[in-house]
Amino acid sequence: MATPTQMKHAASQQGRTPSQLAAATPPVSTPFSASQTHAAFSPRGPRSSPQQFKKSPATSTTLMGHPNGALNFDSPSAAAAMGALGISGGLDIGLDHVGVGGFGGLGGMGEDDKIKRLDSVIDILGKAKGRVSEAGLERLTLRTGLTSIWDEHRSPDGRKTKMLVIAGQALTVDIVLNNNVVENVSLTFPESAPIVTRHKDQAAKILLEDLQLRPDQSPLTKTLDKFSENLERLANLDKLSVIPGLDCQEALAGIFECLERLFRWELSKLQEDAAMGGKPARFLQTTVMCMKSGRPMMHARDMVGLSVEYWTERRHVIPKTETVRYCEKQEKVWSILIGCKALDDGELFPPVRVSESWIS
Incomplete structure (x- = not known):
């Protein structure tokens, strides 16, 4: 690294134009740097100012008769992109060597393909509520x-x-x-x-x-x-629920009443077992849910409708009294959601029945 030396004061430059100054032009870094055009950006090049000819050094060397040199790119991705398009290293950037056959298929879609794409777009937009x-x-x-x-x-x-x-x-x-x-x-x-x-x-x-x-x-x-x-x-x-006298909500409520009756009967039988003596009520309910017919729930766990719970994690762990409510909300529970569906064309007998006497 050169150390600064004391400069001699030259004569006053007041009144002189920049083209008459003896200072060298600083090097310019551009993306288009070639071996033939290096002299235009060299400090030892001509001392004339670019403004004198109303054009920049890059235009004077590439558009005023000078030969085109090979392009050097600072970014490897830019060079790879130019190579993929078939553009040579020179400045001839015409599209003669660029293959555009892959773009022809966009306008040649049939009506069926357009309808399928439109349906897929509608499905994507329909998912957003x-x-x-x-x-x-x-x-x-x-x-x-x-x-x-x-x-x-x-x-x-x-x-x-x-x-x-x-x-x-x-x-x-x-x-x-x-x-x-x-x-x-x-x-x-x-x-x-x-x-x-x-x-x-x-x-x-x-x-x-x-x-x-x-x-x-x-x-x-x-x-x-x-x-x-x-x-x-x-x-x-x-x-x-369009048939007179048919209410699907009432049909599901009747199923819930029957399943709830079955759950209480199984729970009472488990309480009579001597091996279950002294067990807390939550442990007995979880045992019936996982080992028997399940536990019916109506409008529970953020779901509107009838569901039957049949499994839960950590079912053998008995929570403390102060953590029972927390465990009921945070523990993962597996359930089946029960609903109604439309009658298929091939079915002869209507499967729906509104009753509370499925189980006596």
Whole structure:
């Protein structure tokens, strides 16, 4: 490294143009550096300024009759890309050697291929249920095939709230919103039997938890995914309840009553066993669930509908009294979801039956 030396003061340069100065032009680093064009960027090149000819050194050496040199790229990816396109090392960047045959297939798709691609795009967009908002809830209602209507209310303190009424054949869901934030949800079955209406409050609580904001959530990120699953389950049962006197909710409630009766009978038999003497009630219930006919649940574990639990992790571990509630919410439980489906064309006898006497 050269050490700085004391310079001699030359005569005053005031009034002289930059082209008359004896200072050397600093080296310029450009992506296009060639062996033939090195002299244009050399400090020992001509002392004339580029502004004198109204052009840059790169243009003067590449477009004014000088031969094209091989290109050197600072980035290996740029060189690889130029090589893949068939462009040579010179500056002849025409597309004569570039093969564009692969792009011809984009415009040659048939109608069937276009329809398939359009269906796949619709399926991808359909998976997104949207955000919790007035418009999002209204779109979700239309997608599930239910009807909706808006109703405005004014609270005693002067606040203006909206209520979205979602109605079907035999159900009604009322959602109260205040500035796109859900405050309350109520579920009613106007014409259903008491065995159905006795579980409606638990179902409404699950729907409210699906829409209500938690402390760690924002209205901009709260999605309708969980609420959509539960609403579609209710809508499917409502659509099948079109025959007069047929209520699929009542049919499932009757199955729940029978399975609950079976679960209590098996639990009582297990309590009579001498080997199970002194065991806590939760341990006995878990044993019946895993070793017997399972435990029926109606509107439980964030799912609206009838389910039968048949297995749980750490079933032999008896939790302490203060951790029972935590274990019930956090431990993983396997269950079967029971519902109704439409009648197939080949079936002669309707399989549905509304009864509470499956098991006497």
